Every structure is written in structure tokens, then in C-alpha cells.
Amino acid sequence: MSYKFIPHTEEDIKLMLEKIGVNSIDDLYGDIPREVIFTKEYDIPSSMSEIELRKHFQELADKNKSLTVFAGRGVYDHYCPSVVNHLLQRSEFYTAYTPYQPEISQGTLQYIFEYQSLISELNGMEATNASMYDGATATAEVAFMMVASARKKNRVLISDTISENVLRVVKTYCHFHGVDLTVIPEKDGVTDLDAIVKELESGDVAGVIVPTPNKYGIIEDFTGFADAIHAKKALFAINADPSALAVIKTPAEWGADVACGDGQTLGMPMNFGGPYLGYISCTKALLRKMPGRVVGATKDADGKRCFVLTLQAREQHIRREKATSNICSNQSLMALYATIYLALMGKEGMREVNVLSADGAHYLYNRLIESGKFQPVYNKPFLKEFVVKTDLDIDKINQRLLDKGIMGGISLGNGMVEFAVTEKRTKEEIDNLITLMLED
Amino acid sequence: MKYYDKLIFELSRPGRKGYELPADKFNTDGLAAIPQNLLREEKAELPEVSELDVVRHYTNLSNKNFGVDTGFYPLGSCTMKYNPKINEELCVMPEFTSLHPLQNPDTAQGALELYYNLQHALASLAGLAEFTLNPYAGAHGELTGLMIMRSYHDARGDKKRKKVIVPNSAHGTNPASAMVAGLEVVEVKSKPNGSIDVEDLKPLLNDEIAGIMMTNPNTLGMFETEIIEIAKLVHDAGGLLYYDGANFNPLLGKVRPGDMGFDIMHINLHKTFSTPHGGGGPGSGPVGVAAHLTQFLPNPHVKKAENGKFYVDFGKESLGSISTFFGNFGVMMRAYAYILSLGKENIRNVGPMATLNANYIKESLKDDYLLPIPGVCKHEFVFDGLKDKSTGVTTLNVAKRLLDYGFHAPTIYFPLLFHESMMIEPTETESLETLDEFIEVMHKVAKEARETPEDVVNAPLTTPVRKLDETNAAKNPILNYKALKENA
Numbered sequence: 001m002s003y004k005f006i007p008h009t010e011e012d013i014k015l016m017l018e019k020i021g022v023n024s025i026d027d028l029y030g031d032i033p034r035e036v037i038f039t040k041e042y043d044i045p046s047s048m049s050e051i052e053l054r055k056h057f058q059e060l061a062d063k064n065k066s067l068t069v070f071a072g073r074g075v076y077d078h079y080c081p082s083v084v085n086h087l088l089q090r091s092e093f094y095t096a097y098t099p100y101q102p103e104i105s106q107g108t109l110q111y112i113f114e115y116q117s118l119i120s121e122l123n124g125m126e127a128t129n130a131s132m133y134d135g136a137t138a139t140a141e142v143a144f145m146m147v148a149s150a151r152k153k154n155r156v157l158i159s160d161t162i163s164e165n166v167l168r169v170v171k172t173y174c175h176f177h178g179v180d181l182t183v184i185p186e187k188d189g190v191t192d193l194d195a196i197v198k199e200l201e202s203g204d205v206a207g208v209i210v211p212t213p214n215k216y217g218i219i220e221d222f223t224g225f226a227d228a229i230h231a232k233k234a235l236f237a238i239n240a241d242p243s244a245l246a247v248i249k250t251p252a253e254w255g256a257d258v259a260c261g262d263g264q265t266l267g268m269p270m271n272f273g274g275p276y277l278g279y280i281s282c283t284k285a286l287l288r289k290m291p292g293r294v295v296g297a298t299k300d301a302d303g304k305r306c307f308v309l310t311l312q313a314r315e316q317h318i319r320r321e322k323a324t325s326n327i328c329s330n331q332s333l334m335a336l337y338a339t340i341y342l343a344l345m346g347k348e349g350m351r352e353v354n355v356l357s358a359d360g361a362h363y364l365y366n367r368l369i370e371s372g373k374f375q376p377v378y379n380k381p382f383l384k385e386f387v388v389k390t391d392l393d394i395d396k397i398n399q400r401l402l403d404k405g406i407m408g409g410i411s412l413g414n415g416m417v418e419f420a421v422t423e424k425r426t427k428e429e430i431d432n433l434i435t436l437m438l439e440d
Numbered sequence: 441m442k443y444y445d446k447l448i449f450e451l452s453r454p455g456r457k458g459y460e461l462p463a464d465k466f467n468t469d470g471l472a473a474i475p476q477n478l479l480r481e482e483k484a485e486l487p488e489v490s491e492l493d494v495v496r497h498y499t500n501l502s503n504k505n506f507g508v509d510t511g512f513y514p515l516g517s518c519t520m521k522y523n524p525k526i527n528e529e530l531c532v533m534p535e536f537t538s539l540h541p542l543q544n545p546d547t548a549q550g551a552l553e554l555y556y557n558l559q560h561a562l563a564s565l566a567g568l569a570e571f572t573l574n575p576y577a578g579a580h581g582e583l584t585g586l587m588i589m590r591s592y593h594d595a596r597g598d599k600k601r602k603k604v605i606v607p608n609s610a611h612g613t614n615p616a617s618a619m620v621a622g623l624e625v626v627e628v629k630s631k632p633n634g635s636i637d638v639e640d641l642k643p644l645l646n647d648e649i650a651g652i653m654m655t656n657p658n659t660l661g662m663f664e665t666e667i668i669e670i671a672k673l674v675h676d677a678g679g680l681l682y683y684d685g686a687n688f689n690p691l692l693g694k695v696r697p698g699d700m701g702f703d704i705m706h707i708n709l710h711k712t713f714s715t716p717h718g719g720g721g722p723g724s725g726p727v728g729v730a731a732h733l734t735q736f737l738p739n740p741h742v743k744k745a746e747n748g749k750f751y752v753d754f755g756k757e758s759l760g761s762i763s764t765f766f767g768n769f770g771v772m773m774r775a776y777a778y779i780l781s782l783g784k785e786n787i788r789n790v791g792p793m794a795t796l797n798a799n800y801i802k803e804s805l806k807d808d809y810l811l812p813i814p815g816v817c818k819h820e821f822v823f824d825g826l827k828d829k830s831t832g833v834t835t836l837n838v839a840k841r842l843l844d845y846g847f848h849a850p851t852i853y854f855p856l857l858f859h860e861s862m863m864i865e866p867t868e869t870e871s872l873e874t875l876d877e878f879i880e881v882m883h884k885v886a887k888e889a890r891e892t893p894e895d896v897v898n899a900p901l902t903t904p905v906r907k908l909d910e911t912n913a914a915k916n917p918i919l920n921y922k923a924l925k926e927n928a
Contacts, residue, residue: 003786005522005714006793007871016800016872020816025792028799028816029694031663036699043564047783050526056780061535063550069540074764077540081459083491085532087498095507095523097515097717101849103840103903107505108719111498114448117920121484127919130720133576136764144620165764168739172760176587178622219478246484247471253481262764272551273541273765274576275722287917293720297924298913301906305445310913316579316616317854321625326616329577329710331768332720336498343448343494344458347486352461358470366468381474398544407543427465 003047067407068429069270070364072217072385072420074135074163078243078353079424080267084340094333098293102308103300108332109307112295115335118342122245123259124252125281129292131330135262136166138278139209139239140173141291141325142260145280146207146235147179148324149289153206153234155180157199159191161214162239170209180204189216189378189387193224200232207235207258212248216418217361217385218378219248226255235286241265242279242338244383246350247358251281258282263334267341277331277338288314291325356423357384364421364430371438377416385420387412397437404436443904444500449921451497452487458494504904505719506848512874514801516820516851516863517611517659519689519711524781527714527774536773541765545751552750555742555766558776559726562707565779565787566688567698568728572737574767578686581706581725582617582653584738584762588704588729589651589680590621591736591759598678601650605641605679609634609660609855611686614653623650633813634660634857638669645673651680655687656700659855659863661798661817671701680704680733685725688712689867690795690819693788703730712790713775724771738762793868794819797875801866804879808886812858819867825860826889833889833896835860840907841888841899845881 002009008016013025022028029037048056069077088094092107099105099112112130119128132138143156158170160183167183174181184195191210199205208229212220222238229236237258238251243265245251251259264276282290288311296310316323345353361384368374374388394411401408409419421430471479489497507513513520539548559571575581586604593601604623606614607630615625626649629640635658652674656664664670674681683697683705689712691697697705709715710723717723729737735757743753779787795818802811802821809823825835839849839862851863866875888895900906918924 003782003789005524005782006786006789006868008789008793008796008868012872013796016796020796020799020803022799022816025796028792028795028818031665031816032695033665033668036668036695038567038694038696038699042784042787044561044779044784044787047786048780050781053526053530053777053780057530057533057777060550060554061533063553064535064539065543065547066535066538067540067543067547069543071540071542073542075540075542077538079461081491083458083494087495087502089528090499090502091509091523092502092505092507094528094716094718095509096505096719097513097518097520098720100515100851101506101839101843102908103900103905104504104506104843104848105719106904107501107503110447110501110504111719113920117447117449117922118486120920121486121922126923127917133580133722134764137576137580137762165761168761169764172587172738172762173620175760176590176622177620219474221475221478223477245480246486247480248474249478249480269537270540271537272539272548272769273767274763275768275770276764277722287919294917294919296913297918298909300908304905306905306908308908308910308913310910310917313914315612317612319616320612321615321619323612323616323619326579326583326613326620327577328579328613329708329717329721329723331576331718331722333716333718334722336719339448340494340498343487343489343497344491345486346452346457346459346488347483348457348488349459349461350486351483352459355471356461356464358474359464359466359468360470362470362473363466363468381478383470383474402544402547407540410542423461426462 069407115339123281124250126284127287128281131335132278134278136169138260140170150206157208159210160186162211163215205234209237211239216387217382218380222254247354266338277334361421387418389415456488458491513848516865521867522869523716527777531773567696569731570734571728573726574763575725577723578708578725579613585704586621587759588736605652645677649679653682655684657818661820690791692790694791709775714778715774722768724768797866820865823862824858831889837896841896843900
């Protein structure tokens with residue numbers, strides 16, 4: 001009976017059954033209708049030892065191809081210092097659960113407080129929650145937050161320049177929750193303020209969500225947005241890349257009430273799509289409408305500074321169907337990841353990551369345009385990601401690159417292709433990419 | 441260093457750094473190409489610390505935490521089982537962590553195969569036709585499941601079904617998920633033993649009911665013995681049955697939700713399938729469905745072609761997308777490793793041994809603690825506080841005193857059916873010796889409550905911090921370092 005994760009010996013079982021006062025393990029299931037007891041064999045493999053398990057995983061791993069990545073679309077190949085993974089493997093962090101018992105969870109509570117401080121600082125906002133699942137679900141929850149704050153207004157505007165991976169999720173959430181979502185068409189690759197102003201006229205808009213950098217990598221100019229939106233008593237939210245916020249204008253500087261986005265850019269491995277984290281930050285005024293857990297500072301019985309889960313009256317375990325959201329488990333360990341990453345990179349490092357990425361991206365952009373084979377599309381400012389167009393067969397080129405271990409730009413159709421460059425890409429890699437692309 | 445109490449910001453010194461990046465060889469000024477009004481005015485006030493500062497700081501923080509590796513963690517409904525170490529090694533293999541979610545599927549066949557195999561394994565273990573692994577957590581799985589429920593009725597043109605039945609003993613996420621999914625909650629009453637009152641259920645069933653959400657065993661750890669009849673009643677009324685997989689652990693190896701008549705369920709990989717709880721996440725909440733619902737599963741969906749190749753599908757009848765990509769892939773790798781480790785043989789003992797452990801604790805402590813529902817439980821059970829009510833010692837006091845003795849507290853004040861709920865779930869990975877130590881301490885606390893109640897009421901005394909002022913934390917929220925400095 002005994003297995004390495006199940007320590008019961010035959011003798012243990014006998015002794016325990018006696019204490020319980022039953023004759024067999026089956027007696028513990030005696031209340032279950034016999035016809036639903038599963039007696040057949042499960043369709044899963046036989047038990048594997050660690051040796052066999054490693055072999056199996058290596059076989060699967062060999063069927064993957066690690067690539068030199070020049071693509072983004074919401075996921076970027078940033079570098080993460082070695083220290084982060086080492087600290088994340090402290091099992092005192094990863095084998096704990098939600099810090100319901102603050103006296104023995106100060107480690108978790110304090111890193112969440114630090115995480116909230118760091119994300120608030122990047123966004124210029126006063127409050128940040130302890131994390132959401134991802135950037136897309138965070139954005140959907142912001143739409144709900146807007147409607148819940150507005151009372152009697154049930155419409156949210158979202159710019160079509162937001163990544164389609166995010167928009168898809170926001171649409172699903174709004175459809176089922178019954179929020180009237182209007183997608184504002186783009187104009188020259190950026191959000192069309194005139195279209196927003198027109199929609200705001202009807203007076204039923206609870207809030208407006210816009211992205212920066214947007215799905216084309218363009219840093220949008222939100223001049224006039226906050227005034228126009230606030231004039232109609234609607235809320236203004238910006239979906240942002242938290243890494244980029246170390247250099248680009250912050251949601252707070254644009255006059256936004258809410259900020260949200262995906263934390264993958266904070267050095268998290270691409271990991272085939274997750275885990276990353278979603279974040280929501282907001283002004284103090286909206287704090288009690290924000291979903292998710294929040295940690296606050298307080299004092300203990302001896303007057304010592306400490307941290308605790310707070311404002312829980314918004315949450316599902318207290319309010320049930322009247323809660324601000326159904327979220328319970330979040331992405332806490334990834335919040336620790338982001339915290340340690342930001343602590344290491346710090347004030348100068350976060351700027352340097354952006355400078356290196358932007359310099360590499362602009363170098364690639366300039367070289368592509370100079371080649372005469374690629375043309376600009378929008379002529380708008382960008383940071384690490386941009387779109388160009390070409391008459392070349394981009395699918396053919398990408399297949400050629402793939403054979404050389406490179407993930408090229410992502411084809412957007414109509415000859416448009418989008419590239420992303422991070423601090424990990426060297427000048428040699430970029431030169432090599434260009435040479436391979438222009439081969440024929 | 442239990443009393444280490446600095447914040448990372450307090451270690452910061454201007455000019456110090458904890459990173460090194462390659463020299464910039466591009467001879468191109470990217471930021472100069474961006475108009476000044478689109479740039480941040482001042483640098484973000486992030487810490488300036490050395491690498492060793494960071495390592496010591498977070499190592500010291502970790503010492504103020506309690507995890508499964510520290511000691512017994514009988515937190516009810518959370519299934520705090522051991523997190524196998526081999527899984528932590530396998531899930532960081534660079535051949536997986538370096539994969540971009542949008543890279544050509546031909547170059548990610550290993551990841552897709554793992555994903556597909558896990559979908560298949562869960563389907564077999566749950567007795568359902570097909571799974572999606574996209575949901576990020578249990579509550580996210582509930583939401584996805586309810587979206588499937590609504591999609592099913594909508595596809596049939598049955599648009600009236602906007603209500604879902606939820607027992608009053610359900611986890612708080614159930615009614616909250618229903619609200620997010622745009623469904624109205626209809627509460628069905630529980631009998632004194634916590635199971636659904638079938639007579640109360642019958643009049644609630646009509647053509648406006650989309651379905652019912654059930655937890656089986658329920659939050660009192662009791663199996664819903666009338667499940668077959670309930671399933672028939674709900675199906676006959678045109679509704680679907682949703683299974684809250686938070687309590688799936690006791691049934692693993694013994695009973696499959698699909699065989700009980702459930703149409704939709706979620707599984708918490710971070711409970712039943714041993715992936716770490718991570719201080720609150722990331723978890724993973726795969727959702728399985730019976731054969732008549734597979735077309736509604738969310739996009740993207742991983743499938744296997746006839747030629748054996750794995751591909752990413754976007755179905756037309758799908759409810760849409762509920763995640764940016766494929767969900768928490770790293771968590772799935774761990775769950776897959778766990779299933780393969782146990783294999784079809786050992787997995788049969790998971791539920792039975794979890795159930796044995798829970799019943800052993802229950803029977804050993806019922807003289808000192810009030811057991812409101814006698815009889816055999818499954819993986820967990822609930823005490824309604826101390827048996828001797830004359831001491832004035834509450835469940836909260838007992839919970840805090842356990843911290844002094846090196847145990848994590850049970851889930852307290854849930855379910856709401858009792859005033860002094862104390863929900864204990866030991867899981868199958870704990871040995872008889874650990875259970876006996878816990879039992880001994882619980883007896884000791886009961887004795888203290890009778891003889892020296894102040895020791896219990898004033899607990900904890902030995903933890904890194906003592907009783908916290910939670911009222912003030914909520915009244916004057918200080919949520920970041922800046923605010924903390926201003927309030928100093």
C-alpha cells in the first residue's frame with residue numbers, strides 16, 4: 001500500500017480503522033451508491049520512477065524547439081536574473097497558501113505589500129491589488145469595475161488597438177456578464193478620440209479602456225482623453241505594459257482612474273503562455289470597487305509593524321454573490337517573481353532594459369526600411385515592438401528563419417509584419433535576422 | 441532572523457545596483473525617437489540594492505512563513521498535500537520555459553503533447569469526455585463551467601434559463617462565479633447534516649433553471665447520498681449539473697463525477713494534483729465536460745490530428761476565450777508529473793487514504809470538540825468549536841494557539857452553517873505519527889481552555905508577530921510604501 005507520497009503501512013491502516021470503528025477502507029465509502037464506485041482501470045500510464053519520469057519529460061522536451069525570438073504580441077523574451085528563480089524555490093514561499101493566518105504568513109504578506117508598492121509606483125497609482133490571473137482577465141474585471149462604480153450605466157468602450165488576445169477575453173466576459181461593450185475602431189494605428197467623444201454623448205458610458213503601447217507597439221498619445229471622458233462622468237482606464245512604464249508616460253500622468261495589464265514583461269519566462277500575472281491599480285477613490293486581495297500595513301499587539309489582508313468585505317468568501325469578483329486564488333508566486341525582479345533591476349536597471357530594447361528595436365526598424373524591401377506603416381513612436389509592410393512572402397521567410405532556429409516577426413496579413421526586440425537580442429542576432437530575411 | 445522587519449525600500453542606497461546588462465552596441469537612440477510628452481517625467485522610485493541585499497532580504501522574509509514543507513497544514517477545503525520536488529525541477533526545463541505561446545505549433549509539439557495527455561488523463565480520472573486546461577484557478581473554472589452551461593442552453597434556443605441553484609453550504613466562489621457569469625443565484629437549503637434537501641430542491645426546478653452547482657462531498661465533508669436522484673431531477677427539468685472540484689480529492693481513485701451524472705466540473709490542480717499553492721497562486725482550474733458539451737469549451741483548444749500531430753484549434757461554437765493563451769502551463773507540467781508518478785495503481789489510494797486520515801482525526805478528537813454531524817466523513821470534517829462551551833474559548837482562540845504549537849490552523853468560521861466552524865482536512869500525504877502529534881496538541885489546547893484559558897485567549901505568543909490590528913488596517917488602508925512613509 002505504501003507509496004512515497006502516501007506513507008500508510010498496513011499496520012497503520014489496521015490501527016486507524018480500529019480507532020474509527022469500521023472494518024475496511026470500503027466501509028468509509030459505504031454511504032456511496034454502489035453503482036457509482038469506479039472499479040475499472042483508469043486510462044493513464046503505470047507508475048513511473050523519477051528516472052523514468054525524467055526520461056519521459058526529456059523526450060517531450062526534445063520535440064520542442066527553443067528559438068531566438070523576434071516576436072511579441074503581448075509576450076516578450078526579456079531576461080530574468082538568476083537570483084529570482086533561486087529565491088522562488090524557497091519552499092516557505094511556494095508551499096504556503098493564501099495568508100489567512102497573518103502571524104505565520106508575514107513573508108507572503110510583506111512581499112505582496114512590496115509588490116503593491118512597486119506596481120503602484122510604476123503606474124503612478126495609489127492602490128494595487130495582490131494580482132489577477134493575467135492581463136486579459138484583469139482588463140475584463142476593469143470593465144466590470146467601471147460598470148459597478150457607475151451605477152445605472154452599463155456600457156464600456158474599448159479601443160480596437162488593444163491586443164486581440166485581450167479583446168477576445170474582454171468580449172467573452174462582457175457577453176456573459178451582460179456588459180454592453182463597444183469596440184472603438186482605430187484610426188491610423190491609434191485610438192480614435194473623436195469616435196470616443198461621439199459615443200460618450202449618449203451618456204450611458206461607464207468607462208473607456210485604451211492600451212499603451214498598443215497592439216502595433218505604438219506608444220499612444222492620450223492628450224485630451226481624461227478631460228473628455230471625465231466630462232461625461234465616465235472612468236478612464238489604461239492597459240499598459242508595466243516594464244515599459246519605467247520610461248513611458250504613466251496612466252496617472254495621463255489622468256487615468258484605473259490601470260491594468262500583464263506582468264509577463266517583468267522578466268517572466270514565456271513558458272508557453274503562463275503563469276504570468278495580471279495587475280489592477282487604481283486611485284484611492286475606487287479602492288473599494290477593486291476586485292482581488294489587498295494587503296495593508298498595521299501593527300501587532302506589541303506595536304510592531306506588520307501586514308495583513310484587508311478590505312476583505314469586497315471578496316467572495318464574505319460577500320458571496322454581492323462580491324466585486326469571484327477571484328480567490330490569484331498568481332501570488334508570480335507577484336513575488338515581479339517583486340524580486342523589480343528589486344534587482346531597480347531604478348536604473350528598469351530604464352536600461354527599456355533603452356536596450358528600444359535601441360535594438362529601432363536599429364532593426366531602420367535597417368529594414370533602409371533595405372528598401374520593407375516600408376513604414378504608421379510612422380508613430382514605438383518602444384520595443386513595431387509593424388512594417390513588405391511585398392516579400394513573409395510566410396516563406398518565417399519558415400526559412402524557423403529552420404535556422406529563429407522566430408521571426410508575426411504576420412498580420414496584407415504584407416504587414418510585427419517585430420519585437422528585447423535586451424536579450426544582440427546586434428549580431430539582428431544582423432543575422434536581416435541577412436536571412438533578405439536572402440532572395 | 442525571525443524578527444527581521446525591513447522593507448526592500450529601506451535597504452535602498454542611491455547608486456547601488458543588483459543587475460548587469462550587456463553593453464549597448466546599437467549606436468541608435470531609441471528613446472530619442474519618442475516625443476518627450478510620451479515619456480515619464482521622473483524615474484520610477486524603485487529600490488537600489490545589491491544582489492546580496494535582495495537574496496538576504498527575501499530569504500529572511502521566507503523564514504517568517506509557514507508552508508507545507510514547514511509542518512502540518514490542515515486547512516479545510518484547500519487540500520494542502522505535499523508538493524513533490526521532482527515536479528519543481530521538471531517544470532523549469534528550458535525546452536519548455538523558452539516557448540513563446542504563439543510560436544509555430546510544429547516547434548512546440550512536446551508542450552502540446554503534454555497538454556493533450558493531461559487533458560486526456562483528467563478526462564479518464566473524472567469520467568468525462570473532454571477537458572480544457574485554460575482556466576487559471578478553481579473560481580475561474582467555475583466561471584468557465586457556467587459559461588459552458590449558458591452556451592449550451594443558448595445554442596438550443598432555450599434563452600429563459602438564467603438562474604442557477606447553489607446550496608447555502610457552498611464555497612463563496614460558487615455564488616460569486618454565478619454573478620460574474622450573469623446568472624441569478626437560487627439558494628437551496630441544506631439538511632442539518634449539510635446535504636441538499638431534495639424536498640426543498642424539487643419546487644425550485646423549472647424552465648428558468650440553467651443548472652445546479654454541487655460540491656460532493658459537500659463542505660462538511662459528507663457525501664451527497666441522494667446524488668443519483670438529484671441528477672435525475674435536474675436533468676428531467678432541463679438543467680445541467682456542475683461539480684465543484686474543490687473537494688475532489690477523497691473521490692480520486694474511487695468515484696468519478698461523470699459517473700454520478702455531472703455534466704461539467706472543474707479540478708483544482710493545486711489541490712487534488714499536488715501543485716504548490718504558491719502563497720495564493722498560481723493554481724489551475726481545468727474544466728471537463730460530458731460528450732454533449734465539448735463544442736462549447738473555450739478557445740484555444742489543443743487537439744490531436746489523425747496523423748498524430750498536435751494542433752491548436754479555435755472552435756466556432758466555443759463560448760469564446762477566457763485566458764490570453766493556454767492558461768498556467770507551468771502548473772500543468774507539475775500536475776502531469778504527479779499523475780505519471782502515481783500512475784494508475786497508486787492513484788487509487790489517494791482518496792481512500794485522505795478519507796482514512798480525516799476520519800481518524802475526527803474520531804480521536806470528538807470527545808473534546810463538538811462534532812455536529814456524526815458518522816463517516818470523507819476528506820474533511822467540521823467541528824463546531826470546543827465541546828465545553830463554558831470556557832468562553834472560541835474557535836479563533838484555538839486556531840491561534842495551534843500556531844504556537846507549530847501547526848497551521850484549520851479553516852475557521854466556514855461553512856457558515858455553524859457558529860464556531862473548524863474545518864479540518866489532513867490529506868493523504870500525512871503519516872499516522874503527524875496526525876497523532878496534531879491530535880495530542882488539540883487535546884492539550886482543550887485542556888488549557890478548561891484550566892488556563894488565558895493562555896489560549898492571548899495566543900499566539902511565539903510567532904514572528906502577535907495579534908494584528910485588523911480593524912485599523914481596514915479603516916485607514918495603508919497599501920504601499922509611499923503611504924506608509926507619509927503615515928509614519
